[in-house]
Amino acid sequence: MHKNLKNHNSSCLDCNNINCIINSNLIKGNHLKLIENKKILKCKKGQQFIMEGALVNGLFIIMEGKAKVFRTGINGREQIVRFAKEGEIIGHRGFGTEEYYPIGAIALEDTLLCSFTKEHLQEALLNNAKLSYDMMLFYANELNRSENKVKTISQMTVRERVIDTLLYINRKFGTTDGFLNLTLSRKEYADYAGTTEEQVIRTFSSLKKEGLINTRARHISIFDVDALKAEISQHNFFLDS
Amino acid sequence: MHKNLKNHNSSCLDCNNINCIINSNLIKGNHLKLIENKKILKCKKGQQFIMEGALVNGLFIIMEGKAKVFRTGINGREQIVRFAKEGEIIGHRGFGTEEYYPIGAIALEDTLLCSFTKEHLQEALLNNAKLSYDMMLFYANELNRSENKVKTISQMTVRERVIDTLLYINRKFGTTDGFLNLTLSRKEYADYAGTTEEQVIRTFSSLKKEGLINTRARHISIFDVDALKAEISQHNFFLDS
DNA sequence: AAAAAAAACTGCGAAAAGGCAGTTTTTGAG
DNA sequence: CTCAAAAACTGCCTTTTCGCAGTTTTTTTT
Known part of the structure; x- marks a missing residue:
């Protein structure tokens, strides 16, 4: 490095x-x-x-x-x-x-x-x-x-904020072999999304079951970026961020 | 005007x-x-x-x-x-x-x-x-x-955010005859504090009962600024805002 | 000044989020 | 490679917040 x-x-x-x-x-x-x-x-x-x-x-x-x-x-x-x-x-x-x-x-x-x-x-x-x-x-x-x-923090649900965070990391740091280039702890996802570690874990579990993401310990890959974007799109009238 | x-x-x-x-x-x-x-x-x-x-x-x-x-x-x-x-x-x-x-x-x-x-x-x-x-x-x-x-929005309770909003308006716009110089609807307080109109109303009611503020319709006066500050002080390690 | 509209208020049940406690998995040091 | 510590995970119960529906008060319009 x-x-x-x-x-x-x-x-x-x-x-x-x-x-x-x-x-x-x-x-x-x-x-x-x-x-x-x-x-x-x-x-x-x-x-x-x-x-x-x-x-x-x-x-x-x-x-x-x-x-x-x-x-x-x-x-x-x-x-x-x-x-x-x-x-x-x-x-x-x-x-x-x-x-x-x-x-x-x-x-x-x-x-x-x-x-x-x-x-x-x-x-x-x-x-x-x-x-x-x-x-x-x-x-x-x-x-x-x-x-x-x-x-975002004021109006989105926990699930939406976690998705928003995943998309932000994806957009900003990109992926290598499908995995996000920045690895964070669940606690750090929570600290950015404005929720608790447990809620992030629960949300990741759900997203995994739904086939939208995959987690291998701390390495995360997003399978369906568009589906995630779609889920929070109603919040973003005029946006880039 | x-x-x-x-x-x-x-x-x-x-x-x-x-x-x-x-x-x-x-x-x-x-x-x-x-x-x-x-x-x-x-x-x-x-x-x-x-x-x-x-x-x-x-x-x-x-x-x-x-x-x-x-x-x-x-x-x-x-x-x-x-x-x-x-x-x-x-x-x-x-x-x-x-x-x-x-x-x-x-x-x-x-x-x-x-x-x-x-x-x-x-x-x-x-x-x-x-x-x-x-x-x-x-x-x-x-x-x-x-x-x-x-x-603030991520970590404070609704009551604390409403208090924080009152103090912000007080600090920024000041008072005349004890009443805040900016009159807002309950909905506008909610939209700034990141909650709902009802929660702002409920919080104002409590604060009134506790003798910390007074409301005359849309005109609000703060009786005890220090008590309100004290209630949210634990959040503000290093702050002005 | 009266009527209409908007805003403020209250109670109650529902939903979302939080927090604890115990288990399993992963990571990193030696 | 092994072991200890840290992180991830799960279930369950509690607390907080929300949102509806109906009432009262205030404000605005005519």
Whole structure:
């Protein structure tokens, strides 16, 4: 997984992560401070790299790997708000005037992160309208997704939310040999879908009996994507997410 | 309510709406196209000025009045995602490449709106890093609020969500003579809290019996803000919203 | 001011979701 | 490969939430 680590120059100039918002907005000779002060972080699977409530020091971009972003609620119950992959930004408001991270983040597999300090980032943003504009679009898109999720959790049944989650993982991470490329525990499915582990297990059982999915321990394959989509389609008047 | 309409020059230069993100980023002699092409819209109470799924033509800023922003789900059930007041932006992604509005918006009282086309806005954003930066901060803040709302709806009981809604309205719109400055129907409370009209009514009844609030038809006053805050405090580890 | 319409309210039974406790399967460490 | 710990699973009962149906109050219209 980390075989490429040594090839990754700590500078962005040689980085081939085309989805990175910073990388695609680099102007020759500009933002040297930002790039020079970038740090690369290596996280093992399960390692938490943003602590909820900790002092903000900057913003992360995933160079390689996957992570979950969450908030902790009552009785330590986790609400996963997003899964992130290569090129994506993590660390809301790791800039501006905010003091503390409102979210936590944990690597779901061995992961490489680029870390930028908020001071250098802020300077770059205020000097590069295109970069600010792209960041704005990123947040506007995330807001759209999140507001849709509010509706989803509020209006769908548990079964529908579990299906919605399966389709989201399928869409975002894809499959290999029919199996979803991101393996999660039942508890993590529950934490994203806003329900309990038992309900996810029960729903998976039903879907399996109905021939819509297959589960081999933690590896899940979806047999009939269209049937699942159809089951929740009545909720999605105007949607991408 | 509209007595000031005639005093509002259609230009931003004389506008005294200090909370307006456009107004506070005007640079002398710049963004003339944006300002000159601004349109002012007059909405009566109850009037819908953004249709869900309609073609995007731009973005609105409230000059005067209040509005609700919502998404329609199954069986036409509304999920209110936000209430907006003077100076606030409405019309997510009324710029960029999006084609359709993912949200609807309705005026909650007689309201004046400033409307900017997406072309002129985009031009201004790409030429003014500070404006883009401020817009980015707005969306990042809204994202924070929205992701917190996901957790709230997912983890709180109905009673707690209703209390959370009351406190949100109190915080955002304040009170006059003890009564909340925004009057909503029970159905609208339910649509924001993610429950049904009946449950809101039942909760209001209980809170009234317990001496925590008072209701005079649609006018609501909160007697004991601290007690309400205390009841939901265990959910809010790290929070503002 | 009266009538009509809309909103608020209440009780009750039904459905959905949750939570516990015990069993089986899978995973990961040595 | 073995064993211990973690995760997955199932049944059963409890709690929460929902939704209907009928009544009362408030608001709006004429």
